[in-house]
Each structure stands twice: as structure tokens, then as C-alpha cells.
Amino acid sequence: MSATKILVTGGAGFIGSNFIRHRLEYFPDDLITNLDALTYAGRLENVRDVEERFAGRYAFAKGNIGNAELVAHIFKTQKPDIVVNFAAESHNSRAILHPKVFYETNVLGVQCLLDVARAFGVRRFHHISTCEVYGDLALDSEERFTEGSPCCPRTPYSASKASADMTVRAYHKTFGIPISISNCANNYGPYQFPEKLIPHFTTRAIRKEQLPLYKASKNKREWIHVGDHCRAIDLILERGTIGETYNVGTGVEADIETIANIILGEFTLDQSHKVYVEDRPGHDRRYLLDSSKIRTKLGWVPSISFEDGIRETIHWYKEHEWWWKPLFESLEIREGAWGKEGGK
Numbered sequence: 571m572s573a574t575k576i577l578v579t580g581g582a583g584f585i586g587s588n589f590i591r592h593r594l595e596y597f598p599d600d601l602i603t604n605l606d607a608l609t610y611a612g613r614l615e616n617v618r619d620v621e622e623r624f625a626g627r628y629a630f631a632k633g634n635i636g637n638a639e640l641v642a643h644i645f646k647t648q649k650p651d652i653v654v655n656f657a658a659e660s661h662n663s664r665a666i667l668h669p670k671v672f673y674e675t676n677v678l679g680v681q682c683l684l685d686v687a688r689a690f691g692v693r694r695f696h697h698i699s700t701c702e703v704y705g706d707l708a709l710d711s712e713e714r715f716t717e718g719s720p721c722c723p724r725t726p727y728s729a730s731k732a733s734a735d736m737t738v739r740a741y742h743k744t745f746g747i748p749i750s751i752s753n754c755a756n757n758y759g760p761y762q763f764p765e766k767l768i769p770h771f772t773t774r775a776i777r778k779e780q781l782p783l784y785k786a787s788k789n790k791r792e793w794i795h796v797g798d799h800c801r802a803i804d805l806i807l808e809r810g811t812i813g814e815t816y817n818v819g820t821g822v823e824a825d826i827e828t829i830a831n832i833i834l835g836e837f838t839l840d841q842s843h844k845v846y847v848e849d850r851p852g853h854d855r856r857y858l859l860d861s862s863k864i865r866t867k868l869g870w871v872p873s874i875s876f877e878d879g880i881r882e883t884i885h886w887y888k889e890h891e892w893w894w895k896p897l898f899e900s901l902e903i904r905e906g907a908w909g910k911e912g913g914k
């Protein structure tokens with residue numbers, strides 16, 4: 571069998587680095603090039619073990635997905651069969667402070683990648699998207715978002731991701747690019763930047779600091795371990811239909827209060843470690859996906875329970891202080907400050 575060449579973009583971030591490690595481990599014929607701009611969220615530490623373990627099958631290129639010349643050079647020299655695009659600005663709170671870069675990367679960057687993929691040809695262009703493009707649900711709603719639900723984004727981040735989804739679909743319809751899209755629920759697991767909820771609370775609890783809960787602490791998310799997300803992408807690449815979108819979710823929801831209580835429990839810290847802060851503007855109440863399409867058509871099922879996954883993740887952060895400590899000290903967003911100094 572000939573090697574499959576994959577261009578992974580954003581592979582120095584949380585999900586992309588987990589995906590690269592997973593593919594190289596389970597698909598011995600894969601060769602991967604990782605194109606990443608190394609923004610504040612992209613770190614070579616996330617793939618250091620990959621470089622050592624899979625030397626000869628893995629290459630890194632530093633650069634922006636919006637740089638057409640560079641992307642074309644990579645296509646010319648690496649000739650990827652498949653593109654999996656994780657590259658994005660991904661933090662909702664940051665999008666309130668710096669919306670422009672979200673549109674530059676998440677929309678124009680994706681459009682640039684598509685243009686180059688069109689010029690060189692590719693077997694598959696898989697775009698990683700999010701449940702947030704569908705907007706939010708009332709806490710007591712019986713509804714779940716399907717792949718046919720309208721895009722109703724409410725934040726600059728989710729609007730930029732929705733714009734990217736529409737652009738990817740348009741390039742399929744207009745130019746015949748063989749695309750697929752996955753819209754995934756909230757991921758957690760190792761190597762997630764400590765600005766995101768679970769690692770943020772965990773790294774604060776390790777330091778015995780207070781956990782800042784938004785006042786709307788009953789707002790909830792659907793949680794998926796990053797390993798289950800990676801397996802869903804494998805199936806879409808192998809058996810997914812060109813032009814289709816797949817929702818990827820577990821159906822397991824937990825609110826901010828519950829996450830805080832689990833983490834406090836793991837560190838035997840009492841309730842006085844919770845502090846309630848102003849919600850960030852546009853704080854979505856809830857997202858819940860209907861994932862029956864990927865389950866029935868592709869046979870995907872999540873394999874990691876939330877209880878096991880969150881404990882294992884907390885343990886990872888306990889064991890990897892060297893990884894997160896330098897980041898924790900330079901976090902830009904102060905969630906407690908919304909409404910006063912605009913989160914800065």
C-alpha cells in the first residue's frame with residue numbers, strides 16, 4: 571500500500587497535535603506535514619515527542635495558512651493527498667478583544683488553503699469546525715442541532731467558523747473540491763491551552779487558587795475527549811461522503827458548576843475556591859448536537875466516558891506542570907474582568 575501524505579494545518583495546537591500523534595501511531599503508512607504559524611496557542615512542545623518517535627514520517631513547516639506562496643510551495647514539494655485543516659483562532663473570549671485576526675485566519679486563511687488545494691488537486695480537503703456555528707439553545711430545550719440546522723452564530727469566533735464552513739461548501743459546489751466538514755462538540759484532553767475551561771480550572775486548582783465561574787454557571791456544554799474526536803476524523807476520511815458535513819458529539823452534557831465541583835473534588839478543595847464573575851459578552855447558554863448521522867452512516871461511537879476522560883485529563887495536568895506553567899503566567903484574558911476592563 572502506498573503512503574498517504576497528509577497536510578495537517580494547526581497541528582501544533584491542542585486537537586491538531588493529538589490528531590498527528592494518533593494518525594502516526596495507528597496508520598503506519600501515513601506521512602504528515604504540519605503547517606502551523608505558532609501563534610500563542612501553537613507550541614512545538616505539543617509535538618516534540620512526535621518528532622522523536624516518528625522521525626522520517628513527520629515534518630514541520632512554520633507558516634500561515636493565509637500565505638498562498640508558502641502553501642503552494644508545500645503542495646509542490648510534499649504533494650499532499652489529504653488536507654486536514656485545524657488551523658484557527660479558537661478562543662471565544664479572545665475574539666471579543668481581537669476579532670479581526672479571527673476573520674483573517676478562520677475565513678481568509680481557509681479560503682487561501684482552498685485556492686491552493688484547487689490549483690494542485692487533492693483527494694480530500696477535510697475542514698474542522700464546531701458545534702458553535704449553529705448558535706445556542708435554551709437550557710431546557712428538547713432540540714439538538716442536526717447538520718441541516720441553520721447557521722446562527724452569536725460571537726465573532728463562531729461567526730468566523732460559520733463563514734469558513736460556508737466557504738468550504740461553496741468551493742465544493744462551484745469548483746468541485748472534494749471536501750468534508752466535521753462540526754464537533756467541546757473537546758478536552760491533554761495539551762489543551764490553559765485558557766479553556768477544564769485546563770483553566772485544573773491548573774488553578776493545582777495552585778490552590780480560586781476558580782472563576784461565570785455567573786451563568788448552569789450554562790452547559792457537550793463534552794468529547796479529543797481521542798474520540800480523532801477517531802471520528804479517521805472515519806470521515808476513510809468512509810465519509812464527499813461534500814458532506816458530520817456532527818460529532820457524545821450527548822454528554824455538563825455545566826460549569828459541575829466541572830468546577832469535579833475538579834475541586836479531585837484536589838479536595840472546598841466550595842470557597844469558587845468565585846462568580848461576570849459572563850463574557852455573548853456567552854452561549856448551551857450547544858447539543860444530534861450525531862446520529864456519523865453513528866449510523868460511519869459506525870462512530872465515542873469510547874471514552876466523561877468520568878474517566880476528565881480524571882485522566884486532570885491527572886495529565888498534574889504530571890505536566892512543565893508544559894502549562896509558563897503559559898499560565900502569561901494568560902492574556904482575565905475572565906473576572908468582563909464589564910470592567912473588557913476582559914484584559
Ligand SMILES: NC(=O)c1ccc[n+]([C@@H]2O[C@H](COP(=O)([O-])OP(=O)(O)OC[C@H]3O[C@@H](n4cnc5c(N)ncnc54)[C@H](O)[C@@H]3O)[C@@H](O)[C@H]2O)c1
Nearest residue numbers: 580582583584585607608609611612634635657658660757
Ligand atoms: N477545542 C474545542 O473544543 C473545539 C471544538 C470544536 C472545534 N474546534 C476547532 O478545532 C480546531 C482546532 O482547535 P484547537 O482547540 O486545537 O485550537 P488551538 O487554538 O489549540 O490550536 C490552533 C492552532 O492553529 C494554529 N494557527 C492559528 N492561526 C494560524 C494560521 N493563520 N496559520 C497556521 N496556523 C495557525 C495555532 O498556532 C495553533 O497551533 C479549530 O478549528 C477549532 O475551531 C475546537
